Amino acid sequence: MAGLSFDLIALQLFAGLALGAIYVLFAIGLSLIFGMLTVVNFAHGAFYMVGAYVGLYLISLGGNFWLCLIAVPLLIGLFGLAVERVLIRPLYGRGIDYPLLLTFGLSYVMVECVRIAFGKTGYPFDTPEILQGAVNIGVGYFPLYRLFVIGATAVVLLALWLFLEKTSFGLIIRAGARDPQIVRVLGVDVSRVWLIVFGIGTAIAGFAGLLAAPLQGVIPEMGGTILAEAFVVTVVGGMGSIGGAVLAGLLVGVVVSMTSLFAPEMAKVSIFALMAVVLVVRPQGFFGRAGLLS
């Protein structure tokens, strides 16, 4: 195929970053929960999917997309709180595989419940009217909605950073992740901290699902494919590192995009090739702390 212009390569790079933003948004909740709670949340994809369905449902009741941007993370976050309190909490201190298996099973339950409630077939999810269409970004046309997703991701990251780094509750969360025992001795209710972290992580998953819905429609299995990609992002970035997840997410997006340009058949494999290379060179990932899993 001929026609490799500078504009095309620039546009391709941009498409990769845009795709990376979606990966980042999805992986960030996963990474947050793992980093603070050392819970590998296999139900993250299911929360993402439920987020999209809740959005769909609210819109069918007469809500609009903008309202959903607030309501969906709140509802999914509340659901996450309940899951942590009832299911995850009894498993703390029992080894990393207990919550892993539990959330794995939970993801199946959630997908089946959605299939029962909404059916196995997917639903369309129209892009909000004012975000429809493509705009010229200087090197070519790019869908407006994808630009919006990049912006939304940046807002979420900024809010999360401010919360963790600049508030006293964020300080407690960070301290709790380092050494829960000392924090407990200081009179802080660590289990309450973990509850809230899990809630925030799932709320972001639901938010990501809602944002993904106008890109690809809504279907019960939508969380499955992206979960594999999100694990690659968290592993490459370093399990538990939020900064690592951001960098790795964008990198994975660009790698997929550039592979698509030259060898589209390889695009899916390229992610895993990248992960293999990173694991060989730097087993803990970009910014991972060694020994978190042991």
Next chain:
Amino acid sequence: MTSKVTRTGSMSRRRLLTTAGAGAVLAVSPFRIKLVQAQEATIKIGFPVPLTGPYGAEAQDQVRAGQLAVAQFNDAGGLNGRKAELVVRDDKLNPGEAATRTLELVEKEKVNFVVGSLSAAVQLAINNVTKERGIIFNSISQSDAINEASDFSKYTFHEALNPHMTSGAVGRYAFAKFGKKVAFLTADYAYGHEMVRGFLEVGKQFNIENLGDIRHPLGTSDFSTVLPRLQALKPDILCISNFGRDQQIALKQATDFGIKKSTQIIAPVLSHASRVAAGAQAFEGVIGGSSFYWGIEDKFASTKAFNDAFRKMYDGKVPTDYGALAYGGVRAMLEAVKGAGTVDTDKVIAALEALKYDYYKGPQYYRKCDHQSVQSVLIVKSKSRDMKNDADVFEVLSTEEPNEKNLRTCDDLGHKS
């Protein structure tokens, strides 16, 4: 030791005598027919389809319509009172899973026939099992390979269209109207490959220029990284050969990227269920092929009858293209059983070969050499306005009438005459 042998010997001799005696009585008795009939179980049709996964929407319609064909057969009295039953299995769109499920259907469920599949690749896996076991398989999804001598067997029938017919019809329509510069976005497996081969072959007659073919894995959820490239090629026609959820997402994202402004998007197959699942916006203006659309009920009495029966069974819903194929596939099988008066494999094969039928879309028949159903191909365009109801999704632009000339010849397929 010796006494034991004698004893068992005498036991079996006695049993032999009783059995023979009973048999002799039965042979001359009028009760025999009834008794044999009571022993004969229902006629079982194995039905492996991908209920879960990217083609789930279409697969569920296959089951609905297949059930309708069975219900009609049973309501009409079955085969001298013998009822039929559809034994549905989820093949998960995976050839290995499909082979296992089919084997299970044959070995455990003891099905008489197999109808089903919804993938060019998966149906070959099913066909491998059924042809080895000597069970008739009527495939209801697209494939070219299944017609070829290497995959074909006398047990293999193909009710669905094949990619050669479909892409041929769509190509003949689109290449004459929208331009010669064509780019392809293709699902990287048998279905996509066969479609592109068909388009390029018919394209020779129109001197089309192939700008390039980008292949994506089955089950892709984001096309944003291949769309800028396709757009940069500036094609007159973008031909997207994928199916189910892949097609829904690809069309949705191509719309978002604004490709439709300067390019006509065509697809070998536009599926009704996918159009409903993806919404009007994504499919707007896309032109493609189809084996069936309920709207042709004005033209064919058989379509009207099929639609009405379907509406009655499923509270007003209309059947879709892949549903109609399942109906045709199952009904052809059951009509052949009725015609043959038995479920005996060879007799049913002969009955199927002799069938000239019109069950839902106008006249059809199975070509002798490859058991491909010779039938019409519809060219449809997706609507986005003036829709009368939820099911009013396509406009039929033209119809390619059934004609063996549009199929590859028996010689080409490697069948010795």
